[in-house]
Amino acid sequence: MTDFDTRGVPVVKIMMFGDSGAGKSTYFRAFAACGQEVTSKVTFRQVKLDDELRLNREWRAFVRGAQAMKGTSETPEPYRIAVLDRGKLVMILEIIDFRGAVTTLPVVGSAPDVAEARAHIHESDIFLFCVPGDDVGRWLRNPEPATALDDELGVLPIRSHFDRARAEREARGLQPPLLTIVITKRDRLTAITGRPAHEAYLQFVEHLDKLFPALFEAESPWRALVTAVRIAEFDDDGRIDPASVRPVNVLAAPLFWYHQHLAATIARRRTGVREKENASARAAQEIGRMSRNELTSWWFGEAIKGRTSERGRLQAEIGRLGRDIADDEAAMRRLAAELDLNVVVHRGKLFRLEDFA
Ligand SMILES: Nc1nc2c(ncn2[C@@H]2O[C@H](COP(=O)(O)OP(=O)(O)OP(=O)(O)O)[C@@H](O)[C@H]2O)c(=O)[nH]1
Ligand SMILES: [Mg+2]
DSSP, rough: SSSOOOOOOOOEEEEHHHHTSHHHHHHHHHHHHHHHSOOSSEEEEEHHHHHHHHHHHHHHHHHSSOOOOOOOOOOOEEEEEEEEEETTEEEOOOOOOOHHHHHOOOOOOOOOHHHHHHHHHOOOSSSEEEEEEEHHHHHTTTTTOOOSSTTOOOOOHHHHHHHHHHHHHHHTOOOEEEEEEEEHHHHHHHHHOOSHHHHHHHHHHHHHHHHHHGGGGGTTOEEEEEEEEOOOOOOOTSBGGGGGOTTTTTTHHHHHHHHHHHHHHHHHHHHHHHHHHHHHHHHHHHHHHHHHSSHHHHHHHHHHHHHHHHHHHHHHHHHHHHHHHHHHHHHHHHHHHHTTTOEEEETTTEEEEEOOO
């Protein structure tokens, strides 16, 4: 087998937002490279073998300095990434690496990727906002709310897209998209603020309500993860020091997506358990009614047998669902322990992931 068999595996669509030069393509490639390494029980592999071989070659060339990361063209590249938990394929991440302009600007004209980007945004389960450390650092000097006149970090386009996507998904009975904010160019955060990156990052989180006030409303339907990505040391030309490449936090966002997928799966299975328990209780009641005395139990003999075997089947399914739920909960706990330093915003409150779970 060369490509992964993805039949029946749930697909999650992701849209990357962020100005041209924000570091989207670099971040995606770092994720593709780091995701293959087994740092945890969870790995990320390209569904298509050829994509994996090509991305690996590009990443090697980039890290070795043979090839600069250039702006993405008008022909966007779609990727499908298999998420494997202890070797088992659990979900597919579908992501298209668009050029920044189609995500943040009102693009006029008929470039081939404009309509495609809009369609992809509408269908996206996850909004991945890449905001460069330089811009974050400058904004932190005077962290003011984003307004139409002053939106240095480019959050207004994302909010506009989000509101529309949310309304459309609501009509289809779907949750709002999950927002993931990634501070790319973490090294620039230090360079601009003169402070350790983690301090600047925490300051950004503290002021996040100025950029995404809707996140902090008590009944907010938004859910978000905030993380800062350290890929490596970069020089002023955006070239990497090969010795400095580390997957620190590069995988936080995709691991969080898997974490959220597990949470949704558990919720669905719990509903299934409740339904089956009710059905089983109803069957038990009927059996009781039908076997009230010898005459009725003789009369209803076949029906009682049918109901009894139905109950047995339901109980077995409940047992199986319970074991699946326990497995998923264990996987969630493992992830929470790995994602310790990242912050989740839910219903207007900040959480560390392990508390959130
Ligand atoms: N200092 C520093 N530079 C980075 C980092 N990540 C990416 N860069 C550089 O930033 C430049 C732009 O990166 P890209 O990944 O092409 O940006 P993009 O968001 O895909 O841009 P478009 O495709 O034009 O939308 C490249 O020269 C990268 O080498 C980082 O973490 N630190
Ligand atoms: Mg790009």
